[in-house]
Amino acid sequence: MADSLGGLSGVMHLVHTPDDAEKKANTSKCHICLRSTGLSREHVPPKSAYNNYNGLWEHLATQGNKLSSRSMRIRGGFHVKTLCADCNNRVCAPYASEYVEFVRHLVETPLLLDQSGEARVVSVRQNTLFIAKEIMTMILAIEDLPFVELHDELRHFVLHPDAVLTMPFDILAFLVPKSPETGTIAPFHGRVDSFASGFGFTGGEISWYPFGFVYAAAIGPRYRPEKMTNVNAWFSQRPSRTPGSVRLFCRVTGVESMSCALGAKRKRPQIDRLL
Template identity: 25%
Template sequence: MANYSKNLAERLLNRGPNIGYCAICRTYGSLTKDHVPPKGCGNINDSVISHVYDSSPERPQKRVLSQGGSHFRTICGHCNNTLLGTEYDPALTEVVRDIEMYFQRASDSRLVLPRTQLFEYQPNRFLRSVLGHLLAANAVKDVVANDHAIPLDDALREYVLDPSKCLPEEVCVYYWFYPHRRRVAMKHSVMGFFGGNGASIYGHVFKFFPFGFWIVWDEQGDRSRQFGLRSLDDSSQFISATSRLPVDLSPLRSPNFPEAPPPDGMWATTDYLASQAMDRASAHS
């Protein structure tokens, strides 16, 4: 019976309670299912959710079928439908669509792709959409209690909820081109370094086609610079400001970056805060 209960809890981990504390605004009330990433990013097919790392006899994993895309019941209706769905998500999904169309045109014309391509976007809305859905991911245990503060998540919530705020100085959002359909969300993970005198990189990882994001909190030192990543920031205080987003199409990074660390590094994460999702057809092919 104990094993059955444990497996049942694992199976329901992505679904969340009907009532709890919203993972974004922390209001207590009814919770809704948030697609992570949003539907407009291609997250619409039945999906299989599992742990990021392979199972083993010592730590077996149970896959979860999520109908209609990967989603988590962790945010309230206002944050889901109004804040993200209406205010922020269109800025993200428009860029995703533009990149998909760009590759389609390039494929049809057999053009040689440049190393870097620029795409028009709204940085403030784009970034808030990414961070809002990241807050919702793997947050089932966070919505049942509101008795502890996490500086990184608290800073992200304030930024997402207040359109006049600038990105906190302690937060750096790195991004790269990610041409893979495997969707990954890893919260509160740490990259450490052998012989690094305690140097580490702490934050969240969020990956879905065509972007990988690494949200780093209050990094001491410059270990992250070795990866040569571009960073996002809100270049204007105006929520609807526009800019051009450079996307480096080459060289490609490993699909397992950064959770597969460099030879001198290590990666630490918590099981229930690390998940991956694949469309059901792809996961079983």
């Protein structure tokens, strides 16, 4: 079940660590509508999607030029303060409730094994376009402001309930087991595989029991992307009137956090950058 990505320690990471001024800038405007207004607390994933309890997380910290991994306590579930109250409570609320229904369905319904015995076949009765919009809301919430400002089309997709989107990167989904070490928040970054062939990567990951996804512009074969499911069609197509199904593999993580790649053994949820 758990996919080991042990070869990752040889990967060079291209990571920009925001200084205090950049951190402040990141939380100066809403990441959806870009208005400079009071920002409210946004849980990623939504609080009712099993993200509502206290926990110890491992996060990537900087000391001078050195990167290291440190433990930190997060109370009441992982959250950021990057969305305005209007986007949070009005625009994105229907997406969040659709997403919550979807992940609760994953937990409460017995999932059938597919013919290979490795993947589960999951029925999807919810509005897949709204699930996609919640996925995009979560991505924009954890990304920094330059990323958000660069991608007008992603914000437009969230701001307009009927809008569809041809994705500029792949959304690769999987099931996440309920286990103390699962949970990965890794914003967009690059990895060079000069020393660890097949581990090149450009993208990010948000995974939390029971569902996770990687958003990837490029992903090396050593991450075994064939054991993740491309759900880009949820973004580009109007939702089907008849319930569909999706085949999902179960994995602890899609691409691992940078904290783990620095040599920290995974014992708890991981976060790579705090806004």
